[in-house]
Amino acid sequence: MMRAVYLTAVVVGMWVTVAAAQNASAETYRLNPGDVVTVTVLGEPLLSGDQLVGPDGTIRLPLIGSVTAAGLTLDELTDRLTKALQRFLREPKVIVALKQLPPMFRRVYVLGAVKMPGAYALPVGESPTVFDAIALAGGFTEDADLERVRVFQKDGQVLTFNLRNFQADGFRLNGSVIQPGDLVWVPPAFVRVSIAGAVNLPGYHPVPAQTTLLDLLARAGGVKDPSAIIRVYRNGVEILSVPWTKLSEGGVATPITLQEGDTVLAAVKEIAGVVVTGAGVQRPGVFNLIGRITVLGALSMAGVAADPARPLRVRVLRDGKEVTQVQWNSSTPVQELGMELQSGDLVVVEPMVIRVTIVGPVQKPGSYELPAGSRVTDLLARAEGVQPTADLANAVLVRKGESRTLDLLQLFWEARLDNDVELQDGDVLLLPAVRKVWVVGAVQRPGSLDFQPRMTVVDAISAAGGVRSLEEADLSAVRLVSGGETRVLNLESAFRGATIPMEMVKPGDVIIVPERSKAYVFGAVARPGAVRVQTGETAITILSAAGGPVQDARLDDAVLVRLVDGKPTVIRLALDKAIKEGDPRQAPPIQAGDILYIPPRRRAGWENVTRALGLVTSFATAAYYLLHR
Secondary structure, X not given: OHHHHHHHHHHHHHHHHHHHHHOHHHOOOOOOOOOEEEEEEXXXXXXXXXXXXXXXXXXXXXXXXXXXXXXXXXXXXXXHHHHHHOOOOOOOOEEEEEEOOOHHHHEEEEEEOEOOOEEEEOOOOOOOEHHHHHHHOOOEOOXXXXXXXXXXXXXXXXXXXXXXXXXXXXXOOOOOEOXXXXXXXXXXXXXXXXXXXXXXXXXXXXXXXXXXXXHHHHHOOOEOOOOOEEEEEEOOEXXXXXXXXXXXXXXXXXOOEOOOOOEEEEEOHHHOEEEEEOOOOOOOEEEEOOOOXXXXXXXXXXXXXXOOOOOEEEEEXXXXXXXXXXXXXXXXXXXXXXXXXXXXXXXXEXXXXXXXXXXXXXXXOEEEEEEOOOEHHHHHHHOOOEOOOEOHHHEEEEEXXXXXXXXXXXXXXXXXXXXXXXXXXXXXXXXXXXXXXXXXXXXXXXXXXXXXXXXXXXXXXXXXXXXXXXXXXXXXXXXXXXXXXXXEEOOOOHHHOOOOOOOEOOOOOXXXXXXXXXXXXXXXXXXXXXXXXXXXXXXHHHHHHOOOEOOOEOHHHEEEXXXXXXXXXXXXXXXXXXHHXXXXXXXXXXXXXXXXXXXXXXXXXXXXXXXXXXXHHXXXXXXXXXXXX
């Protein structure tokens, strides 16, 4: 006996030493959702195995159920599991080791002013920071804005970090740790804006982010004419018009901050002209009107040329409103660009192709080139649709570092077209994964449940309060709808104390617990009313379920009423022959909604039987429409 105890102690000591050596590098690592750990309980193989840390931060073990793991070190999780198992085992020996993860479980997205934007797998065995994620993407580009790096977290929070001034020792403790599924956005430090009109240095100017209108006018050498009206255009729409004298004297309450692609016009009567701007323009600026000028003439002066491989969209705006729009390539008829322009018109030239990215549970995530003017639905179509686990109600559109929530469920089910927004170059659409399963039918609390790792169909039904009753729920035909496929499961034995089947569910699955079918038995029986019907039931078996015939029952004159397409069909049965002679023709199979009537001998007159049949037929008709409404 002592020898056995000694050998067990030696084996445990060696196992712990090996596990400690394997996890030395992960000693201070704190677990995250998506990590996989190997839990070993010595001498208890049923309690041992790989465990996935779920989205809610828990793992699920037999006997003790859900245990919080996220945020703990391996040693802390080991202590927590040991204490929980002490209620069931004497001196349990628990070993927890971190297992190598598939890259998809630790993916982070790094976009913006980095050298290689895209999705990257976070390393295992450490708590990665914002710097680690940016390093995976090749580091910053020269025009990166280090002071306004943003992290869009899975829970919807947005954090902003100043990476220019930090202290390495304390940085890790200031909330910069990256979690799987986060998106890191590095904005550009400079934006390009165009300024034209009565300024000394017109043209494109790269200016630092957060540059104000006054800063830009100073960079352009100042305004040459005090009577100038300063106008600002954004995405082809005038957003500000203010006299230079008022702006220079501080008469504008909120100084406007310029953004990428803005156009500023210092307009005066003497040089008021047509503004031509946009990403497809070589020489943007203001062009004086000399006589009559058409859209094509203004494009020629601005150096815009038609390219078959790069079609352009040309828009003309007048007084802030669009008056025409032309899609221009080498085959566009010249007359479509022959509209005459007026003083102050704005001609916006944009590429017809934009590049956008979609990430999340879609069939083909990635970056796509789409025609300009494409919307969210066009991007989803290019990604070949969403997967069943997509949380359409909480999609996020990231545009130039700003995020916006889109309810695509309203778009698809309620035709709320305001959620089908027009996309711009560089947009990123994030689709989170739904973490729910649904249980409906003959259960106590039908509806949605939070998905738990290693959850089985039986677990989900139990979490929904269990079935209403074993007699009412048809557990032999439970349906599991998963990923567009439906499977039928027989769970009768599981809910009657036998072996529990380990049929796992996934987020987005639907479990349907049907009610057993009903038929009705009336007349001279012990317990008239509804009875449950299963496959193979006959007129004899449902008669038995109704308590059997009473003493004066006329089994030779039984009547079965069945409704076919809403019309009653009367079938006369001699149940006495079915019982005595085993004649199957007199005891046909029963269907849901059938009504069996056993007349009593004291009402042998067919007048009374006919009256009873009339009542039964009326009842059958009502039951049919209740079952089929």
